[in-house]
Amino acid sequence: MALDLSIIADNAGLFAKGAVATVYISLAAIAAGLLIAFPVALLRLSPRRVMSWPAMAYVELFRNIPFIVMLSLFFYGLPFFGLRLQPMTTGIVALALFGSAYFAEIVRGAILSVPRGQMESARAIGMSYLRALREIIFPQMLRFFIPAATNTSISLVKESAVLATLSVAELTYQGLIVQGQTYAPFEVFLATAAIYWGLTALLAAGFRASERRLGGQGRRGFSSRHRLAARYLSLEPEPRS
Amino acid sequence: MDFSVEAALAALPALLRATGTNIAIAAAAMALALAGGIFLTILRSLKIAPVNLAVGVVISFIRGTPVLIQIFLFYYGLPALGLQLDPLTAGICAIAFNSTIFISEIMRGGLADMDPGPVEAAIALGLKARAIWGKVVIPQLLLRILPPLVNEATIILKGTALLSVITVVELFRTAQQISATTFRPFETMLAAAAIILLLNVLVSQFGGMLERRLAVRRG
Numbered sequence: 001m002a003l004d005l006s007i008i009a010d011n012a013g014l015f016a017k018g019a020v021a022t023v024y025i026s027l028a029a030i031a032a033g034l035l036i037a038f039p040v041a042l043l044r045l046s047p048r049r050v051m052s053w054p055a056m057a058y059v060e061l062f063r064n065i066p067f068i069v070m071l072s073l074f075f076y077g078l079p080f081f082g083l084r085l086q087p088m089t090t091g092i093v094a095l096a097l098f099g100s101a102y103f104a105e106i107v108r109g110a111i112l113s114v115p116r117g118q119m120e121s122a123r124a125i126g127m128s129y130l131r132a133l134r135e136i137i138f139p140q141m142l143r144f145f146i147p148a149a150t151n152t153s154i155s156l157v158k159e160s161a162v163l164a165t166l167s168v169a170e171l172t173y174q175g176l177i178v179q180g181q182t183y184a185p186f187e188v189f190l191a192t193a194a195i196y197w198g199l200t201a202l203l204a205a206g207f208r209a210s211e212r213r214l215g216g217q218g219r220r221g222f223s224s225r226h227r228l229a230a231r232y233l234s235l236e237p238e239p240r241s
Numbered sequence: 242m243d244f245s246v247e248a249a250l251a252a253l254p255a256l257l258r259a260t261g262t263n264i265a266i267a268a269a270a271m272a273l274a275l276a277g278g279i280f281l282t283i284l285r286s287l288k289i290a291p292v293n294l295a296v297g298v299v300i301s302f303i304r305g306t307p308v309l310i311q312i313f314l315f316y317y318g319l320p321a322l323g324l325q326l327d328p329l330t331a332g333i334c335a336i337a338f339n340s341t342i343f344i345s346e347i348m349r350g351g352l353a354d355m356d357p358g359p360v361e362a363a364i365a366l367g368l369k370a371r372a373i374w375g376k377v378v379i380p381q382l383l384l385r386i387l388p389p390l391v392n393e394a395t396i397i398l399k400g401t402a403l404l405s406v407i408t409v410v411e412l413f414r415t416a417q418q419i420s421a422t423t424f425r426p427f428e429t430m431l432a433a434a435a436i437i438l439l440l441n442v443l444v445s446q447f448g449g450m451l452e453r454r455l456a457v458r459r460g
Contacts, residue, residue, distance in 0.1 A: 064441040065434045066399035068406075069413055073434055076426040080244065154305070161307035165406065172309060185317030193306040193314065200305040228364055229357030232378050235285040235293070235349050 004184060008191045011178045018174030019195050021088075025170055026157040026199075028092050033099030033156065034149070040100060041107035042133075055104070062101030068162045070094055075166055091163040099156045106148040110141035143214055150207035154200045161196070171195060248425035249432045252416070256433050259415035260440065263401040266333055266411065270397050273337035275390075278344030282352070283374060285345070303342040309403055311335050316407045332404035340397055347393065351386040352378070384455055391448025395441045402437065412437060 008015070043055035062070065074094040078085060085093070114137050122132035164172035175192035179185050226233075285293055303311065315335035316328060326334065355378075363377045383390070405414035416433040420426035 060442070061438065064395065064399075064438045064445075066402040066413070066437060068402050069416075069430060069434050069437060072413075072417075073427070073430045076420075076430055080427055158305075158307040161309040162403070164309070172307065175310070175313075179317065184321075185313065186319075186321035189310055189313045189318050193302070193310045196307055196310065197302060197305040201301075204305075226357035226361070229360040231364075232286060232360050232373060233352040233355050233357060235282070235288070235352065237288055237290070237293075 003190070004187055007178070007182050007184045007187045011182070011188075014174045014178055015171070015191060015195060018169065018171035018192075019199070021169055022157065022160055022171040022196075023199065025088070025092055025095065025160050025163065025168070026153075029095035029099055029156050029160065030153045032092070032096035033103050036096065036100035037103030037107050040104035041111065044104060044108050045111060059101045059104055062098050063105075067094070067098055067159050068165060070098060071162055071166065087166040088163075088168045091160070091166055091168050095156060095160055095163070098159065099152060102152045102155070103149060106145060106152060107141075109148070110145040111137055113144040114140045146207060146210055146214065150203060154203050157200055157203065158196065245425060245428055248423055249428040252419045252423070252425075252429045252432050253436075255419060256412060256415055256429075256436055259410065259412045260436055262409070262411040263398065263437070264440070266329070266336070266401045266404065266409075267394070267398045269333050270336040270340060270401075271394055273333070274340035274344050274393075274397070277337065277341030278348055279379060281341060281345040282348040285349070286352075300342050300346065303339055304346075308336070308339050308400055309406065311339055312403060312407060328404070328407045328409045332401075332407055332409050336397060336400050336404075339400070340393060343396075344390070344393060347386050347389045348382060351382050351389075355381060355385065387448065387452050387455065391445060391451075394448070395444050398437070398441055398444060 040055050040058060043051045044059065046052045046055075065073075071091065071094045074090050075087065078090060078093075118136050118140065119132055122136040123129070127135070160170060161172040163170050164176060167173060171192060175188050179188040182188065281296065285296055312332060312335040315338075316326065316331035319326060319331070359377055359381070360373065363373045368377070401411055402413040404411055405417065408414070410418075412433050416429045417426075420429045423429065
């Protein structure tokens, strides 16, 4: 069978509207998620159980419950607490909190990746805890933080598709609408997927640019000393001699 | 409206029965994905340039698009290619295919971190490629990537809830159906969330236990 591209062209407006909404939702959730992640990570790192335990429970809750279930909990649960939000807002809040749990673990790992002595020296020369974090720890943890945070950001863009179940007019929802009108699921979902692919590729490209600026070492190749074993242990093309 | 604990408890038996479906789907998808991941890894190790290029595009596509859309493609899209699958089969295939890609990427990382010594020894001893993969590389690789594999298993388990959108009657869809008759969606969803949370924690714990036991055996 041939792909009927006119279906995509005829509905380009809906796809574009959906893509814009998906970008808006994802960016809002990523920004809010990052903001929430820092205090959660700091609490999680606290030596005091009363502080670290709730932060750990928060992270585990969001990481172990499927987002589609979480979203529906927010949708039906928030009104119980007197919060009546638009489905779009509910979706962004849920996605941001979901993301914050993953971001918090990355922040925690990134802070732990900086040698202890850095914080101890900073405190020893009289910096406050927060100032040491800001001026000594944060700049050093970026190398660890940015690649992992990019992956989570990409996950959030993909996870935002689930908002379609609340009839939020984002990309997947528009895809379902176009599919309902045209009965051409193959073309429609392939086009939808292609747009997501483009969006996530854009994010990944932005990350690579920032990695170059920070002087990351990139992907390391398989040592040429072990060319024999590389027949089995490396999936990259053989290095030229 | 007040929160009703009774509504949550009343939904539990039906929800627990439905969870069996999620477990079965996840087990099938995990088994397929593990086999697929091993196959794809060996295929990529042959370093046939056009094949690896094609595999690379598929990996990028699967990693760059939502699982939900992949599920739609398998269920609604494949009939256009003459392949009509029932929702359950389409769902298992979609999740397994997605996970195959992620597991093959986990394996790529695992291989790069492996000690080349045993493989070199095996080659020097003249072992056939089949034996090197089956007796040297794969067993050590699986041991090494156990933690990310357990993590992948929990991702698969969470992914099974997405099959509700293509009408597979699993935990989440059952919760929706119960909500529609009792008008207690929050309580029902809370019960469903608790079940899957517990299940995922159990899988993680089991994975941790397995890791410790194998670490002892590896000595």
